[in-house]
Amino acid sequence: MTRAKAIPDTINIHVPFRLVKRGGRKEIHLPPRTHETRQTDETLVKALARAFRWQKMLENGEYTTITELSEAEKINHSYLNRVLRLTLLAPDIVDMILIGNQSLTLKDVMCPFPLAWDQQSDLRD
Secondary structure: OOOOOOOOOOOOOOOOOEEEEEOOEEEEEOOOOOOOOOOOOHHHHHHHHHHHHHHHHHHOOOOOOHHHHHHHHOOOHHHHHHHHHHHHOOHHHHHHHHHOOOOOOHHHHHOOOOOOHHHOHHHHO
16 A cells, blocks of 8 residues: 655635725725626616516506505605616616626616617616
8 A cells, every 4th residue: 555645734825805894894805906807786786676676566557656656665756766767778788787797886877868778878888
């Protein structure tokens, strides 16, 4: 029987990063020379989810008007209208938001934007 080489008990791996607190959460910041993947904007994703949920509720006839829906959800109907407008975003923009490959914020998409998908190029940049 032959003996194999001994395996060291510990292995040290150096990963350069720093933890930064942001909004009560800890984020990992990598050095500038590394390739950093984008993270999804959870606030924007949540707003999209609400918009499509509210649209479905209106289409299914659960609520007949936006005012009725806003009263049931206990939110201002003006805010509901602005969030509901997110359902008019082009599908490729929605996909970019969901995978985190966008530079948009909720503030950006809450401003009026063109309804035609091919004219929403300002949101793609």
